[in-house]
Amino acid sequence: MPEDGDGEGGSGGSDASPRAPVPGVPPESVDSSPLVPRESGRTIGVAFVRFTPRTPHDPRVVVWNKRSPSGAAAFRQLRQQLIAGDDPHTILCTSANPGEGKTTLAANLALAYAEIGRARVLLIEGSLRAAALSEVFGFKPPIGFGAQLVRHRSLPDEPWVVVQVGTQPLFVMAAEPHRCPQCAAPLPEDARFCGRCGTTVGHVAADTLDAAGFVAAARRLRETFDYLVIDAPPVLARGGVHEVKDVADAVVLAALKGHSRRRDLRRTVEQLSPKTIAAVALLDE
Numbered sequence: 080m081p082e083d084g085d086g087e088g089g090s091g092g093s094d095a096s097p098r099a100p101v102p103g104v105p106p107e108s109v110d111s112s113p114l115v116p117r118e119s120g121r122t123i124g125v126a127f128v129r130f131t132p133r134t135p136h137d138p139r140v141v142v143w144n145k146r147s148p149s150g151a152a153a154f155r156q157l158r159q160q161l162i163a164g165d166d167p168h169t170i171l172c173t174s175a176n177p178g179e180g181k182t183t184l185a186a187n188l189a190l191a192y193a194e195i196g197r198a199r200v201l202l203i204e205g206s207l208r209a210a211a212l213s214e215v216f217g218f219k220p221p222i223g224f225g226a227q228l229v230r231h232r233s234l235p236d237e238p239w240v241v242v243q244v245g246t247q248p249l250f251v252m253a254a255e256p257h258r259c260p261q262c263a264a265p266l267p268e269d270a271r272f273c274g275r276c277g278t279t280v281g282h283v284a285a286d287t288l289d290a291a292g293f294v295a296a297a298r299r300l301r302e303t304f305d306y307l308v309i310d311a312p313p314v315l316a317r318g319g320v321h322e323v324k325d326v327a328d329a330v331v332l333a334a335l336k337g338h339s340r341r342r343d344l345r346r347t348v349e350q351l352s353p354k355t356i357a358a359v360a361l362l363d364e
């Protein structure tokens with residue numbers, strides 16, 4: 080819950096203000112506490128640091144945005160629809176193309192699950208080349224997911240480090256966002272130049288996800304968290320959703336009103352087959 084104390088993470092009416100300056104603030108508590116896996120009883124599990132979100136919130140966090148109560152209600156309704164169906168516990172959020180609302184969907188759906196209160200929810204960055212979760216919530220990851228995947232290859236029993244956002248049981252496994260080497264502004268996927276200062280950044284190679292490492296990590300993390308929500312890569316662009324989709328119990332597809340094309344959605348459904356799509360979330364720009 081954000082510091083302004085609103086029951087649902089309200090933004091104190093300042094959500095239209097300019098975005099908080101990047102690169103975000105480190106989580107305030109660096110004393111990590113272990114989260115012991117519920118089922119296995121192993122003592123090596125997950126460590127977390129706490130972070131209290133500050134206003135202004137990123138406009139994509141609809142559940143915290145008082146100006147769109149219907150949008151927040153729609154994410155809670157989607158959560159209820161999933162629970163009432165097969166109640167998937169690992170949910171992959173994807174879309175046909177970049178920029179169609181995967182991060183918005185994943186962040187708000189994870190918040191909606193965390194509102195239940197008794198379920199531990201982990202929101203995971205599933206696309207290192209389009210890392211966005213630390214920017215969305217405004218923290219600096221103590222150690223990025225990409226670095227943790229590399230570390231776990233040689234040290235598989237090291238605890239995973241996640242960030243608890245607010246006081247609800249929402250935990251985030253965020254990768255280090257790609258930033259402009261000149262002004263540190265976060266860069267969208269495939270950026271050729273920085274939108275803030277104009278620096279050419281096209282030569283900076285984006286990290287690719289270690290798919291096998293990701294799948295193993297997701298399985299391990301599922302032992303500790305009740306729900307995993309994955310902010311996955313898009314289906315029709317390069318980026319590897321096909322290598323990670325099998326870890327999911329359900330796929331939810333984001334589509335942007337007035338932007339996503341029917342033909343692309345059809346191709347997306349075909350390419351995800353035989354995985355079926357549990358729901359489509361139609362988002363407003």
Ligand SMILES: Nc1ncnc2c1ncn2[C@@H]1O[C@H](COP(=O)(O)OP(=O)(O)O)[C@@H](O)[C@H]1O
Binds near residue numbers: 139181364
């Ligand atoms: N920092 C931001 N502030 C405001 N709107 C944004 C920001 N980043 C993305 N958006 C807009 O929100 C919509 C969904 O973005 P996002 O959820 O990040 O998509 P994806 O994760 O699929 O790339 C897009 O229309 C995008 O232009």
Ligand SMILES: [Mg+2]
Binds near residue numbers: 183209310
């Ligand atoms: Mg995204």
